[in-house]
Amino acid sequence: MIVASVIVDVAVMQTDRPFDYEVPDRWQEVIQPGMRVVVPFGPRHVQGFVLDVKEEAEIRKLKPIVEPMDIVPVLNEELLSLADWLTAESLCFKISALQVMLPAAMKAKYQKFIRKTREQSVQPAVESLFNNREEIPWEEATDAGKLSDIRKEVKNGTLEVIYSVKSKGRKKTVRMVKCTLSENELAEIVNIMPKNAVKQKEALLVFTGRTHHWLSLKETGISSATAKSLIEKGFLEEKQEEMYRDPLGGQHFEPDKPLMLTENQQKAIRPILDNLNAGTSGTFLLHGVTGSGKTEIYLQSISRVIEKGQEAILLVPEISLTPQMTERFKRRFGNDVAVLHSGLSTGEKYDEWRKISRKEVKVVVGARSAIFAPFENIGLIIIDEEHETSYKQEENPRYHARDVAIQRSFHYNCPVILGSATPSLESYARAKKGVYTLLSLDQRVNDRPLPTVDIVDMREELREGNRSMFSRTLFEKIKDRLEKGEQTVLFLNKRGYSSFIMCRDCGYVAGCPHCDVSMTYHRHRHQLKCHYCGYEEAAPYVCPECTSEHIRHFGTGTQKVEEELLKLLPEARIIRMDVDTTGTKGAHEKLLRKFGDKEADILLGTQMIAKGLDFPDITLVGVLSADTMLHLPDFRSSEKTFQLLTQVSGRAGRHTLPGEVVVQTYTPEHYSIQLAAEQNYESFYQQEMMMRKMGGYPPFYFLALITISHTEAIEAASAANKIVTKIKPALSSAAVILGPVASPIARINNRYRWQCLIKYKREPKLTEILKKVLEHYTKQGKSNGLIVSIDIHPYVLM
């Protein structure tokens, strides 16, 4: 017997192993590892992934596979073994590892129906539900309170429950029609048709001179009713043809030519090309200051890869996947590029994925999950802005795209390029140790000078009576740019500055009733929303604690900055970019285009404007408060501040006009601010490495974070204690366990959260130990409402 071993789509510990199924004779030539199948699982049907096809089963009684969901495997052998690696590395369920590799459109959609087995009588009460339909949704019956009646009928065999499994996404199709008649027949039939069949005659005449040609129904202009009757008469034939959705709206891209590389760029690209020619794996860290032409190096390296007949993946942070970037790749590589990012609809992502899978493209440009692009001959993987934290997925499987990239490069013996102006300490340290090859681009293309940076001490401003959010220096410079017709970018570090509601009399802050966080104020709807659990409520007009009316929204949101700016400079044309103004599809691009067309003087925004902005007339960048994230309880806060300031400063003076940057801060002496102003990465690295060494943080130690949550605080705390006592003796003496302590966010969604942080250098047995912990606490009966989650190499410690 042919047997398939299948991972089923049930993400719990108990089912996190393969189940064997019989492969029915009719599928024996079809079913292969890497395919999705529908299998019976208990009383229902679920989606599953075939891992293996074999001759013998582990157990005797096997159920047969219901049907395959794919014609060809959706995961190749390499991706299947990558899923093994991912499962082991991130301690996730196998099914999660498999699913993360595919577009959301390929996740299963489950529906439950009830159907009458024969025309036999069912109780009138049930009969009435059907209302002449063949089958009705399960929910419809249970909502009507007929559950017990239905159970009875099912037992009698007069009703059956149908479990349907479908893919979520659909291929887009067009209706094609063809005239089956010869030219002569067509003319004849038009003649003998009844006079009143005007539409049908018209329709047939469309095919004059092109019978037996497939035409899209839409093109012919024939209505679907007309088509239907002509098909019934046998004059037309129809079919559905698959087509791709076009996220770029038919845009045409003018092809461009590779640019001449500077001496600096040539020196940097040489080792990469050598490596490509040799066909060996290896990781390069391309450290290039902003504006040093990293992208051109990417483009030319990829060109080489395509020449070799291989494929390339370029990852960019979600936020910088701007039309500008896409355009550059489309112009260089034309239709050989697939683009994958969150701006696409589920269907569009599905289409891009299929283009990749069918090898219709050579290059993928995409955000984090594009690292799983189903290529089979990868020649190069590039991660741009490698320091970006968005490359780490914060839900299961908790993977870092950088690690996946390197893992895949081992399989394909291809190089990986990590590019950044401000590399993560981890990567830079590895480059210094020789684990990665360091390539430096320390000059801007055309030797444009870096912008001058002014650090303004906001405490000083306050002391001198300036209570506005603009320092005098910044304000003067903005005014100056307005007069000269040059552009300004104002950057607000929104994290730590979310607008919340506070009572000025008693200090009450509106918090989420289910989580220990303050809620964010949304002005347009006068609503408060919790970003952790999604809870929403109307914002109060009086303080619920002291009934004072002096309750208002606090913190400097972009809206507030805009208001104040308009008060001070009424003539300024401002574009505000934040979650509120970029919510709709394409809004992001539209606003940027507007700014690029000089329809505004000032661009005001959050993180999202820190990257990729490249307009010639930006000569001033203002950072309204540089240190908001500096005081977060996060060992990476200095690094993030340095990166952000460097990044933002890079927006100014990229072309002929020189740029200026004003950085406002309450802690001007902080090294991350000072050194960002000097654009001195090397010194920052040295200084920050010292801090990390003292604190015992990466890159000197690895981290693993265990979070334990329960609806009762005591339960969470005691379980956390137990876990620590269990783990401690199993680790070497070099490992450090911090905690257990209550999480910085002590409660989310009414669950109390405790955590412990493990710092370690070399613990070969760690994942095994942690897996045991997970297994222990997910065993039913033992878990008793406890949820344990483990994040290896965490980025968010809350």
Place this chain on the structure above:
DNA sequence: AGCACGCCGACT
């Protein structure tokens, strides 16, 4: 996760 099976309180 679902779902069935099974064993105890309030109803026709």
Place this chain on the structure above:
DNA sequence: GTCGGCGTGCTC
């Protein structure tokens, strides 16, 4: 006596 509550255990 039965309906239905949710504890326990299984799914090839």
